[in-house]
Amino acid sequence: MSHNPAVNRFTTEPIICAVMGLGYVGLPLCVTIAEAGLDVIGFDIDETVIRSLRSGRSNTVDITDARLTSALESRLTVSSNGDDLSRADAVFICVPSPLGSHREPDLSFIRSAAQILTSVAKPGLLVSLESTTYPGTTSDVLVPVLTSDGLTLDTDLFVAFSPERVSPASEVQLKEIPKVVGGVTETSSIVAAAVYRRFIDSVHVVSSAENAEFTKLLENTFRAVNIALMNELAQFADRIGVDVWEAIDAAATKPFGFTAFYPGPGVGGHCIPLDPQYLAWRAREVGSSLTFIDAAERVNGSMPEYVARRAVDILNEQSKSLRGAKILAVGIAYKPDVADDRESASIEVLRILHRGGAEVHVVDPHISDERIRMHGFTPAGEHTDGYDLAIILTDHSGIEYGKLANSAKAVFDTRNVYGRLGLDVSGINVL
Ligand code: SAJ
Numbered sequence: 172m173s174h175n176p177a178v179n180r181f182t183t184e185p186i187i188c189a190v191m192g193l194g195y196v197g198l199p200l201c202v203t204i205a206e207a208g209l210d211v212i213g214f215d216i217d218e219t220v221i222r223s224l225r226s227g228r229s230n231t232v233d234i235t236d237a238r239l240t241s242a243l244e245s246r247l248t249v250s251s252n253g254d255d256l257s258r259a260d261a262v263f264i265c266v267p268s269p270l271g272s273h274r275e276p277d278l279s280f281i282r283s284a285a286q287i288l289t290s291v292a293k294p295g296l297l298v299s300l301e302s303t304t305y306p307g308t309t310s311d312v313l314v315p316v317l318t319s320d321g322l323t324l325d326t327d328l329f330v331a332f333s334p335e336r337v338s339p340a341s342e343v344q345l346k347e348i349p350k351v352v353g354g355v356t357e358t359s360s361i362v363a364a365a366v367y368r369r370f371i372d373s374v375h376v377v378s379s380a381e382n383a384e385f386t387k388l389l390e391n392t393f394r395a396v397n398i399a400l401m402n403e404l405a406q407f408a409d410r411i412g413v414d415v416w417e418a419i420d421a422a423a424t425k426p427f428g429f430t431a432f433y434p435g436p437g438v439g440g441h442c443i444p445l446d447p448q449y450l451a452w453r454a455r456e457v458g459s460s461l462t463f464i465d466a467a468e469r470v471n472g473s474m475p476e477y478v479a480r481r482a483v484d485i486l487n488e489q490s491k492s493l494r495g496a497k498i499l500a501v502g503i504a505y506k507p508d509v510a511d512d513r514e515s516a517s518i519e520v521l522r523i524l525h526r527g528g529a530e531v532h533v534v535d536p537h538i539s540d541e542r543i544r545m546h547g548f549t550p551a552g553e554h555t556d557g558y559d560l561a562i563i564l565t566d567h568s569g570i571e572y573g574k575l576a577n578s579a580k581a582v583f584d585t586r587n588v589y590g591r592l593g594l595d596v597s598g599i600n601v602l
Pocket of ligand 1: 335336337338339341390391394398431432433434435436437438439440441442443505506507516
């Protein structure tokens with residue numbers, strides 16, 4: 172037992188949780204909390220989100236309708252009424268934290284969530300921010316709003332940062348992913364860790380909210396920079412006639428000191444392209460420069476153009492110009508087996524080819540035909556033959572890649588699907 176009554180309360184007594192923002196981070200968190208036997212209020216300002224969830228329709232690939240319905244029948248209620256948050260003992264803020272038009276952090280969603288919460292917060296509240304942001308946000312932006320209406324840190328308010336580690340379409344369940352937690356005070360760290368331990372298997376406490384914010388950006392910048400390295404080496408390997416995929420697989424046989432990353436048409440999603448920019452922005456604020464982040468953004472950002480250029484070369488090898496070429500593109504989602512095309516590099520590649528006069532048809536089992544048309548492309552439908560080029564941009568599972576190889580005069584495999592699946596198909600061009 173702790174000496175701090177608040178810690179004991181959060182550790183052993185029944186508590187009511189609330190999650191603000193019911194997207195790909197917030198909804199899995201709600202369901203995980205409910206499945207741990209805690210009452211949880213899922214709050215979102217968007218009434219259509221609430222209506223859809225109440226009807227049992229999940230809005231994220233990680234939560235099935237069945238799991239959502241089961242949570243709604245037990246501990247989860249969803250609401251767009253901010254007053255309902257007044258019942259909460261612990262609130263997790265999982266709202267968007269996009270970048271503005273000048274690549275600066277846009278904290279408007281975090282601020283408005285904090286203002287909604289402050290107007291109804293009850294004393295003794297724990298607030299944990301999970302939205303990715305630059306180091307200093309929790310202490311310098313969130314705490315002043317939360318304490319603006321009389322609540323006092325460590326007396327009747329505890330505040331922490333804990334990065335979301337949702338990995339869309341991953342088999343790993345949220346409760347199994349270790350949770351980094353850092354409080355704005357030591358007591359806040361202890362309280363926040365106690366609450367997370369009620370529904371997360373492993374909690375790793377760091378010394379401050381800033382450190383927790385920094386940890387998130389460090390782990391995703393690590394990813395972005397290593398992907399960029401593979402993208403640069405892939406271009407060089409192609410120039411000197413080396414199979415970079417074979418070299419990566421060979422390097423991965425080393426049981427230490429190596430983590431495999433792979434080249435591709437670019438980096439999409441709302442984590443990896445954006446998270447490093449929070450660090451870069453903060454560095455500029457203090458007059459530092461983070462050369463690897465800038466270089467990684469340049470290399471990853473150049474991949475769509477590089478892939479398009481390689482596609483034109485492949486067409487030229489069959490004396491076919493880009494203008495008038497029929498191209499079948501597989502996958503516009505940003506990564507395999509997700510229904511999300513935000514920041515997808517595939518779309519940038521296809522826009523370049525389309526602008527060059529190619530007729531682009533798209534196969535993507537996870538993206539609707541109307542969304543494909545919205546991007547200016549044509550859903551391929553059933554007719555996937557007679558193409559000049561088939562280009563694999565996102566390696567969704569469940570696609571008959573062997574059959575696909577016969578649908579076009581040439582295939583450009585930017586994800587090494589044929590190599591990875593061991594499909595013995597001749598004449599496949601790889602990135
Ligand atoms: N990509 C490559 N080569 C790679 C890995 C990824 O080109 O070796 C591309 C993907 O095609 C995609 C983009 O990078 O376009 C991002 O891919 P991702 O696998 O990092 O997927 P995300 O954006 O869903 O990343 C999330 C992150 N999770 C969190 O931020 C909580 C990331 O830290 C996880 O490592 C990743 O999921 C995961 O492992 O699935």
